Amino acid sequence: MTLKPTDLTRRGALKGLGAAATLPLWTRYAGAQSAEPIKIGFQVHRTGIGAAYGRWYDRTTQAAVAMINEAGGINGRPVEIIAEDDGTDAKRGAEVIEKFATQHNCDIAYGTLFSHVVIGSAPRAGELKLPYFVVSEGHHVASGMLNRYTLQPGITDVKSQVQAMAPFITDQLGKKVTMIFPDYGFGYDHRDNLVPAIEANGGEVIELIAIPPTETSFTKYFPKIPRETEVLYHVMVGPAVLTFVKELGEFFGPQAPEIFGFIDSLEAVNIGSPGLEFLEGTYFWEGMCRHAQPDQSEFETLYREKVGVDDRGASLADPKDVSTYAHMFGCWETLNVIKAGMEASGYSGPSDRAALIEAVEAMTDMPEGVEHPQGPKLFNGKTHQVFGQQYISQVQDGVLTRVHTTSIEDGMYPDEVDYTTQSF
Amino acid sequence: MELGPYLVLATLEGAVMAAVLALTACGLSLVFGVMRVVNVAHGEFFMLGAVFAWWIASHIGGAPAWGFVAALILAPLIVGAIAAAADMTVLRRIDYDPERTIVATIGLLYILQQATLMTYGPDARPVEAPFNTRIAIPWVEWTEAGWALYWPWGVATTSYKMFVIAAAVAVLAGLWGLMTRTRIGLLMRATQLDRDMALAFGIPVERVYALVFGLGAGLAALAAVLIVPIQQAHYLMGHDPLLLSFIVVIIGGLGSLPGTILAAILIGLTDSLVSVFFSPTLAKILATLLVALVLVFRPQGLFGSRAS
Helix, strand or coil, X not given: CCCCHHXXXXXXXXXXXXXXXHCHHHHHHCCXXXXXXXXXXXXXXXXXXXXHHHHHHHHHHHHHHHHHHHCCCECCXXXXXXXXXXXXXXXXXXXXXXXXXXXXXXXXXXXXXXHHHHHHHHHHHHHCCCCEECCCCCCCCCCCCCCCCEEECCCCCHHHHHHHHHHHHHHHHCCEEEEEEECCHHHXXXXXXXXXXXXXXXXXXXXXXXXCCCCCCCHHHHHHCCCCXXXXXXXXXXXXXXXXXXXXXXXXXXXXXXXXXXXXXXXXXXXXXXXXXXXXXXXXXXXXXXXXXXXXXXXXHXXXXXXXXXXXXXXXXXXXXXXXXXXXXXXXXXXXXXXXXXXXXXXXXXXXXXXXHHHHHCCCEECCCCCCCCCCEEEECCCCEEEECCEEEEEECCEXXXXXXXXXXXXXXXXXXXXXXXXX | CCHHHHHHHHHHHHHHHHHXXXXXXXXXHHHHHHHCXXXXXXXXXXXXXXXXXXXXHHHCCCCHHHHHHHHHHHHHHHHHHHHHHHHHHHHCCCCCCHHHHHHHHHHHHHHHHHHHHHXXXXXXXXXXXXXXXXXXXXXXXXHCCCHHHHXXXXXXXXXXXXXXXXXXXXHHHHHHHHHHHCHHHHHHHHHHHCHHHHHXXXXXHHHHHHHHHHHHHXXXXXXXXXXXXXXXXXXXXXXXXXXXXXXXXXXXXXXXXXXXXXXXHHHHHHHHHHHHHCCHHHHHHHHHHHHHHHHHHCCCCCCCCCCC
């Protein structure tokens, strides 16, 4: 966007120069028409069942924004994060979106993970015409359930993940699968997509066990696991995930079937915790490998350093504080997509919100790099969903060791929606 | 799913739940029985017990057993002291007026919960069990028929869960001894029977009240210390124990300790059996339905008496 010549008077230009001179801090953003910060409303799970994710999403966000600002901000303007706690609650999530739009005058909203919060907030973001960049991995974006203002450009969705995992499960581990999943939106994405994916690969899901994410005691659910189970597929979230996995080990003892889990069941939990020894030899999906692999890219090394995470995926300040490493890269990558989108559209203020969304929709290839340390990605502008590689790790001597990397194509599926046909 | 082995598993799981529930609910019942105070903040004292257990265990080095033993002794004392202080500073000032104590304890609930959130944080943190060996449960009657051989996994408990049950039984026996065999128990029972008469006989009723409120909260805290190596300390963990304690106390009869214990066993076992064989949601529905039935047909509870 350029200024029309008539807008620029000599007096105005002098005033602008004078203002710039009195504010040396802003001189590095001198190229911008306005040095006002770009305000990104960050919907964060500070409290409630998603607090561990929230803490690490926050740290990753701060690290990414610090790096963007060091490099000159977006369009010459600094980025300011306005964080609001959504309590991992859908109703509060929608209120937070409203606050961003009306009270804080944010340019966009960004950041949340838990699918019920996304599903509760997205309609309000659409009504307020506030671009809403989610880092949720739910299938709700690509399924067409939401609206043109909601995008997920930084993390792959569950349908894609599950579809990429299914061949490994049926080929390497076994054909008869029992799945345990959390009893809400995110878990339903797993349920609805795993069953057809396993069947398509010649396997069979013989039992589905749903557990509420607020549950604290799990042994009572396990007798429903049929004895002919060859593979136990588990994915669990909430504050009691450690109890869940521990009780799973106590239930099976030495005679467990093959176990394939989504690392969600152990995000923010030290895999060396007492009671988790039985996980040795079991497999996990990882969005990004928590434990540094021997062939770690230079981009990931930089990413770990900037976020403050050691080679075991724990905080540099406190080795007991384990990160949500398989998910939080999504914040870093989403912020870089926002930056790229704002630069491509020449974003200057809320009137350019539609242009920003169109610019992101026009994106396709996202090569691996500092902006995308998790790996290369392919964005689908029609479904507002990004596709990328998935990793399968095996616990070997207490280390999550990557044993398989799926291709981007493994996770692709036909479009279920074309958001670009919706009006703004 | 085979019936026999899982009946045993469900019973053991139910017994652990009943043990913890009995301790928590006895605290609630005691406070109501002696003081006529419906303590809505009871679940938060439970939560505080777990949080202090984590704090104490993480500050004591050496083997995990030392931290746990220290927590088992100190956490209930600290929580009891906090509760006694709350009694003296809040409940006494509003003269134990039934309506106002409910509102005051609701306030206390939020103060404790949010203070924990602000200091301890929103994370779930584990306390390591002093010992935790998996005990596979033999099913001798069925081995001849070959059933157990076909079942490769599942029916097991842990030594720590057995300890929880034993510890709860010991504490409840101690509580019974305290109430029936000691002078302080006599004072509590006297205060429960007739506050004014007790006062007339020179019983320091206010001190008895502070002690009872502290004891009630301490029992909840003790239950939480026992459960925290199995579950984890979290600032929202007080909800379920509060709800279940009320269910137990209403069924058992407010103020009746034997009734409370019996109801805790009833609720713990049915919850576990229904959860294992049907669904955990159905178990909650049944428990709540039972409360409704008790309230309709026997409002004083199974063991309560109308007069008290």
